[in-house]
Amino acid sequence: EEKKGLKDFSSFPIGGAVEIRQVLQDTALEAIIFxxxxxxxxxxxxxxxxxAPExxxxKWDRADSLVAFSQRNDLRLFGHTLVWHSGTPRWVFxxxxxxSLWLGDFLKTYIQDYVGRYKGKVAAWDVVNEGFDTxxxxxRKTLWYNKLGKEYIANAFRYAHEADPEADLFYNDFNLERDTAKLNGVLKMIEELKADDVPITGLGVQMHLRMxxxxxxxxxxxxxxxxxGLKIHFSELDIIFNTHDDTRGGGEQLYSSVTPKMLEQQAQKYEMVAKIYREEVPVSQQFGITFWDFTDRDTWINPFFDLKDWPTIYDEKLEPKPAYFGFRKGLSE
Ligand code: G3I
Structure with a gap:
């Protein structure tokens, strides 16, 4: 059979982050996914x-729709995310x-209801997202930590495992590839969780990279x-040219436009990311690489940091960039 898309060049799963309402009304985006x-x-x-908006x-409609979409099209569905300070609705806060007693009960009921509803249909969950300081x-001193202590993390994993013993359960965070102190903190937590028989099976590394x-x-x-020894998921890959300050959130526009040379350098970086994954993660731990937005048209980076950047593998017109071909090369060469 003819090799065509990234998945055909890869020995591990390749994924993309999507918004279901957008996918269902944009056939070009859908084609890229398939x-x-x-x-x-x-x-x-x-x-x-x-x-849980109120x-x-x-409110299950969008998650139900995603589950149906993934099943219909034979795609693995990754559940993002059960506990995240920024994902916590105001009323829960x-x-x-x-x-605190109510909060502990809510955590349990929420995870049991949610993971249980999609048992066997969501392959893996980011159980806790961004639980460490930037x-x-x-x-990170979030509502969850402040009210329940660090045990909220172990408990969340236990509740999720009870609700779906087959699902892979991940801890997910950003900057782990560049902030050694943060990585060491997370590695220490993982050691402690494993020592306590907490059912963690994966580490999600967001990989929001900068050139x-x-x-x-x-x-x-x-x-x-x-x-x-955990499964490793590069869970939110993109690569920006400009800078942003993680602590303040603002971006600094270093480049007003993107040149062919910059695109070539970005292609090399994407290639290197794929190579590093293949060379440093043992095959049995290769859970996959997921792009966090895969077109420069839709990237979260620009509105979020108030920047103009070109972080993904497809351009604004949904044409594959050098980054696409660089990554593809890194998957197989
Ligand atoms: O859907 C509504 C739309 O109806 C409304 O008109 C519009 C007006 O603001 O908002 C839309 O919701 C937005 C939603 O994305 C869907 O596009 C929210 O405002 C916006 O806050 C939300 O942002 C997401 C953000 O997480 C917060 O949940 C980004 O798309 C998403 O890329 C980002 O993803 C995070 C990961 O979960 C964790 N790691 C970092 C990553 C990037 O920040």
Whole structure:
């Protein structure tokens, strides 16, 4: 059979982040998914604010629709994400701030109801997302941490495992490839969770990269991640040219336009990411690589950091960029 999309060049799953309402009305986007991906993750549709927008009522429509889409098209569905400070709806924040006992009960019921509903249909979950400080190696002092202590993490994994013993369960975070202190903090947590028999099976590394993050640093970090023995998911890959300040959120526009030379350098970086994954993660731990938005038209980067950037593998017109071909090369050569 003719090799065509990224998936045909890869020995592990390749995925993309999607918004189900957009996919269902954009056949060009759908075509890119079918051609290249064997896995999908929801950018927003499966977050707590989408599933539990108000007290006493779950809203399943978009998640149901995603599950149906993934099953219909034989795509692995990755569940993102059960517990995340930024995904926590306001009402949970308000009620949980006043009542820790309620918050602990809610965490349990929410995870049981949600993971149980899609048992066997969601292959894996980001159980906890971004539980560490932006920089350094300390637990992030979120509502969940402040009210329930660090045990909220172990408990979330246990509830998810009870609800679907077959699902892979991930801890997911960003900057682990560049912030050694943060990586060490997360690795220490993983050791503790494993020592306590907490059912964690995967580490999600977001990989929101910048062109100036050294390949050697990325490689060294990925080697340490793989040494945990957990499945490794590059869960939100993109590569920006401009800078942004993680702590303040603002972006700095260094380049006003993108040149062929820059696109070629980006292609080499994408190639290197695929190579590092293949070379540093043992085959049995290769859970896959997921792109977080895969067109420069749709990238979250530009609105989020108020920037103009070109971080993905398809351009604004949905044509494959040099990055696409660089990544493809890294998958197989
Ligand atoms: O769907 C509504 C739409 O109806 C409304 O008109 C519009 C107006 O603001 O908002 C739309 O919702 C937006 C949603 O994305 C869907 O596009 C939200 O405002 C917006 O906050 C939300 O942003 C998402 C963000 O997480 C917060 O949940 C981004 O798309 C998504 O890319 C981003 O993803 C995160 C990962 O979950 C965790 N790691 C970092 C990554 C990037 O920030």
């Amino acid at each position: 051609e290249n991906f064997t896995s999908i993750t929801a950018t927003s549709d499966m977050k707590m604010y989408a599933i 007290e006493g009522n779950y 308000q009620k949980g701030t006043e009542d 920089q350094g190696g300390e637990y 100036d993050i050294p390949d050697s640093l990325i490689r060294e970090s990925v080697r340490k991640m793989a040494a945990t």
